[in-house]
Amino acid sequence: MKEVRIGLVGTGWMGKSHSKSFLNALYHFGEEYGKPVFEMVSDITEESALKVKKQFGFKRYSKDWHDVVTDKDVDLVDITTPNAFHYEIAKEALLNNKHVYCEKPLSLSAGQSKELANLAKEKGLVNYVGFNNVMNPATKYIRRLVQDGKLGEITKVSGTYDQDALLDQQIPISWRHLKKISGSGTLGDLGSHLFSVLQFILGDMKAVNALTRTVIKERPVRLNSTETKTVENDDVVILLSQYENGAIGTLSSSRIATGRKNHLSFEIQGTKGTVHYTLENLNDVHVYFTKDDSVDRGFRRVLLGNDHEGYSAFQPAPGIAIGFNDFKTLETHEVLSSITKGTSYICDFNFGFKVDRIIEAILESSELNSWVFI
Numbered sequence: 050m051k052e053v054r055i056g057l058v059g060t061g062w063m064g065k066s067h068s069k070s071f072l073n074a075l076y077h078f079g080e081e082y083g084k085p086v087f088e089m090v091s092d093i094t095e096e097s098a099l100k101v102k103k104q105f106g107f108k109r110y111s112k113d114w115h116d117v118v119t120d121k122d123v124d125l126v127d128i129t130t131p132n133a134f135h136y137e138i139a140k141e142a143l144l145n146n147k148h149v150y151c152e153k154p155l156s157l158s159a160g161q162s163k164e165l166a167n168l169a170k171e172k173g174l175v176n177y178v179g180f181n182n183v184m185n186p187a188t189k190y191i192r193r194l195v196q197d198g199k200l201g202e203i204t205k206v207s208g209t210y211d212q213d214a215l216l217d218q219q220i221p222i223s224w225r226h227l228k229k230i231s232g233s234g235t236l237g238d239l240g241s242h243l244f245s246v247l248q249f250i251l252g253d254m255k256a257v258n259a260l261t262r263t264v265i266k267e268r269p270v271r272l273n274s275t276e277t278k279t280v281e282n283d284d285v286v287i288l289l290s291q292y293e294n295g296a297i298g299t300l301s302s303s304r305i306a307t308g309r310k311n312h313l314s315f316e317i318q319g320t321k322g323t324v325h326y327t328l329e330n331l332n333d334v335h336v337y338f339t340k341d342d343s344v345d346r347g348f349r350r351v352l353l354g355n356d357h358e359g360y361s362a363f364q365p366a367p368g369i370a371i372g373f374n375d376f377k378t379l380e381t382h383e384v385l386s387s388i389t390k391g392t393s394y395i396c397d398f399n400f401g402f403k404v405d406r407i408i409e410a411i412l413e414s415s416e417l418n419s420w421v422f423i
């Protein structure tokens with residue numbers, strides 16, 4: 050049994066989610082894939098760092114992330130800060146020969162992400178981006194349908210990632226609304242998940258033609274305040290896309306999508322079949338095949354089960370249902386086993402770079418009002 054000593058930077062939603070998931074990975078897969086040890090935690094908010102230190106039993110804490118990336122007893126730096134800090138922390142961690150697990154989007158630009166990908170490769174260190182929806186057994190099943198030719202030639206793709214969590218104009222401004230800290234808005238926050246899933250299923254995107262819009266232009270600086278601050282990035286994005294495999298698509302994302310809670314939804318149509326999926330019913334995949342007899346041809350619902358990669362780690366029989374935390378558990382298991390056993394993984398920094406290049410191309414396209422090639 051090998052210990053993997055974790056240095057966590059950022060103790061918000063994802064910081065806690067990663068820590069829980071490392072424990073879940075241990076419980077679901079066993080110590081043979083590595084035992085997570087909570088070595089050191091850091092947050093600029095001392096109170097939050099101390100709370101998470103106590104909650105998960107981290108041995109030490111610091112208010113300065115530099116202490117984590119330079120610590121001799123840390124093997125893996127786990128970055129769950131807002132987007133703008135990913136690049137600097139990941140780079141310093143790699144330069145200090147630490148494995149790195151970083152939340153999405155990997156950085157604020159394709160250039161920064163490419164630099165990180167090259168550095169990680171040169172150093173031979175694990176470099177993992179938290180695109181948990183790629184770990185969804187449904188995503189893997191759908192990829193298999195496409196790869197095995199069961200859908201035939203892919204003719205059209207449509208997809209969106211919509212939530213209404215930021216619909217209320219009275220919700221105060223946060224780092225997610227500021228260019229300097231978040232980069233893009235819904236594009237990098239939600240859209241990046243859609244692009245990651247489609248990148249895995251369909252391969253590289255070739256070109257985009259996009260529109261972005263900021264609908265809620267000002268937000269209060271804090272709850273119930275009359276003082277406001279300008280929202281600096283996109284609430285809504287819509288694009289036409291072309292994939293290298295010939296598929297063409299319409300994709301979108303909105304963080305003010307009235308009524309939509311977690312609508313990562315997409316449909317892939319091919320000459321022999323179609324698949325439709327939404328994360329709001331995450332255990333159901335809807336498929337249609339032309340090979341079925343015409344009399345009973347129609348969309349049918351495939352419930353996730355043991356035949357779908359990843360599912361059986363959580364449930365012994367089909368249809369019992371898995372959830373978001375299980376994707377994160379599969380992800381942290383992959384991080385641990387890539388360190389202890391050298392196993393391969395999909396969402397490396399080069400994958401993160403590809404998604405960041407799509408985001409960058411969409412912003413360029415919307416600025417220029419024209420097609421941009423990726």
Ligand SMILES: NC(=O)c1ccc[n+]([C@@H]2O[C@H](COP(=O)([O-])OP(=O)(O)OC[C@H]3O[C@@H](n4cnc5c(N)ncnc54)[C@H](O)[C@@H]3O)[C@@H](O)[C@H]2O)c1
Pocket residue numbers: 058059060061062063064091092093094097114129130131132134152153154179180181238
């Ligand atoms: N994979 C997913 O499904 C998913 C979901 C939500 C967020 N995210 C990503 O995770 C990251 C964090 O998002 P969140 O929702 O957890 O944010 P959050 O606001 O809940 O937490 C961020 C934490 O980072 C701390 N922080 C800020 N700057 C720091 C610095 N320089 N050094 C150390 N700590 C610092 C903050 O004090 C806060 O505790 C973002 O990149 C986001 O895009 C991914």
